[in-house]
Amino acid sequence: MDAAAVTNIDLTTLITAVADTMAAHADELTALDQAIGDGDHGLNMKRGFEAVRAETATLAEKPLPEALKAIGTKLVMTVGGASGPLFGTLFMALGKELPAEPGRADFSAALAKAIDAVAARGKSQAGQKTMLDVLYPVQTAVAAGKTTPEVADIADQAAEATKPLKAIRGRASVLGDRSIGHMDPGARSSALITRAIAGTLEPRV
Amino acid sequence: MNNVGIVIVSHSLKIAEGTADMVRQMVGEEVPLAWCGGNPDGGLGTQVGAIMEAIEKAWSEAGVAILVDLGGAETNSEMAIEMIGEPRASRIVICNAPIVEGAVMAATEASGGASLKEVVATAHELAPA
Numbered sequence: 001m002d003a004a005a006v007t008n009i010d011l012t013t014l015i016t017a018v019a020d021t022m023a024a025h026a027d028e029l030t031a032l033d034q035a036i037g038d039g040d041h042g043l044n045m046k047r048g049f050e051a052v053r054a055e056t057a058t059l060a061e062k063p064l065p066e067a068l069k070a071i072g073t074k075l076v077m078t079v080g081g082a083s084g085p086l087f088g089t090l091f092m093a094l095g096k097e098l099p100a101e102p103g104r105a106d107f108s109a110a111l112a113k114a115i116d117a118v119a120a121r122g123k124s125q126a127g128q129k130t131m132l133d134v135l136y137p138v139q140t141a142v143a144a145g146k147t148t149p150e151v152a153d154i155a156d157q158a159a160e161a162t163k164p165l166k167a168i169r170g171r172a173s174v175l176g177d178r179s180i181g182h183m184d185p186g187a188r189s190s191a192l193i194t195r196a197i198a199g200t201l202e203p204r205v
Numbered sequence: 206m207n208n209v210g211i212v213i214v215s216h217s218l219k220i221a222e223g224t225a226d227m228v229r230q231m232v233g234e235e236v237p238l239a240w241c242g243g244n245p246d247g248g249l250g251t252q253v254g255a256i257m258e259a260i261e262k263a264w265s266e267a268g269v270a271i272l273v274d275l276g277g278a279e280t281n282s283e284m285a286i287e288m289i290g291e292p293r294a295s296r297i298v299i300c301n302a303p304i305v306e307g308a309v310m311a312a313t314e315a316s317g318g319a320s321l322k323e324v325v326a327t328a329h330e331l332a333p334a
Contacts, residue, residue: 040250047245076284077254080244082277084253085284121280170276 011060011067014200019053021196022046022189029192032185036172040081041185048079048087064102068095082170083186086122086131093117108143115139122169129165129172129179131186134158138194148198155194159187209315209324210237210263212271213308214256214278216249218242224272224305228312235316239263251278256285260297268296268321270328272308296321300328307331 022029022045030042052059052074059067072092076084097110115135119125126136137158141151160183167179170186211228215221221242228238239262244250251273260269273279279299286297298321300307307328314327 038249040244040248043246044244044250073288076288077252078245080246080250080252082280085280088284121283 009064010200011064012056014197015049015053015056015059015071017196017200018193019049021192022049025189025192029185029189032183032188035182036167036175036179037170037185038081041083041189044079044081044083045087045189048075048084051075051078063100065095065098065100068092068098071095082122083189086118086186087189089121090114090118090135104142104145108139111135111139111142124169127165128168129162129184129187130167130169131184131190133162133165133184134187134190134194138190147203148201149203152191152195152198155191155198159183159191162187207267208236208265208318209267209311209321210239210260210265210269211308211312211315212256212259212263212269213238213240213242213304214251214259214271214282215240215242215274215304216251216278217274220274220304224308227305228308231309232312232316236312237263237265237269238312251281253281253285253288256282257289260285260289260293264293266296267315268298268324270311270315270321270324271297271299272302272304272311272328273299274304298325300325302328302331 026042026046029045030039033039033041052071059070062070068091072088072095075091076088093114094110097113099106119132124130124132126132134155138151138155141154162184163181166177167173167175172179213221213224221240225238225240239259241255241259245252263269271282273282282299286294300311310331311324311328314324
């Protein structure tokens with residue numbers, strides 16, 4: 001197992017990258033959410049990751065699994081809306097599943113379980129125009145040994161591919177067929193987070 | 206108080222407050238009652254922390270029934286229950302019922318000393334088939 005690389009995660013850089021992305025794209029996410037949701041996704045995600053950013057120093061001192069759990073809890077408590085428990089669960093479950101010094105195979109396995117936890121939390125599955133439609137392809141790409149730039153591209157393509165889908169879960173499901181043609185905001189933010197994190201890691205972790 | 210507590214979780218604080226007013230007027234003071242609504246910025250939404258506080262406020266050893274409005278309220282309530290953890294978690298139930306009617310009916314049932322199971326069943330009868 002290629003154990004070494006993923007342990008070189010610089011949490012401070014990673015948190016900064018994700019929080020910067022959420023701040024930079026808040027208006028875009030809100031616009032996507034206004035089309036098919038209640039229009040608060042951008043602001044909610046920005047608020048959550050700013051709350052995480054405010055605790056970067058404390059988080060960076062923790063072992064990776066503990067830090068991820070703490071990030072997840074912070075998101076649950078600060079994002080508001082259904083995104084809080086969903087993204088919070090992703091990070092909390094990832095922290096719960098990862099060993100202290102994970103290799104890529106550990107990360108891949110933990111990510112799979114964390115995404116299943118998100119699916120359970122949202123009572124959803126792939127193909128329902130949600131963040132899962134990005135997260136599952138990302139996990140498959142990680143498991144297949146893709147480079148981090150490749151994983152980021154796959155995430156973008158997967159978010160784009162939610163446009164023709166009809167929403168079945170979440171607020172957008174009320175719109176039914178009218179949700180078709182719009183990118184899912186949660187899928188977009190999942191792709192943004194993926195690209196931000198991928199950008200802080202070596203191409204071949 | 207040993208009657209089942211009622212918690213109202215709406216995206217709108219006004220709806221949560223208004224529903225609580227109706228419960229108080231129609232059912233009285235015999236039921237522990239708490240409510241929350243809105244996001245941290247004062248806009249529409251629900252928050253896990255606020256739901257946990259409301260559960261704490263309405264806590265009864267007989268348990269707590271939660272009435273929610275839209276999807277996020279349910280997801281956030283489930284998360285709040287999980288974070289409260291056992292031994293309390295198994296005595297907190299989210300009702301599948303319309304928020305206003307559900308709250309009034311659940312509180313009516315609770316005011317008579319009904320068990321959590323009975324209170325929840327009464328609310329569930331109001332759910333669309």
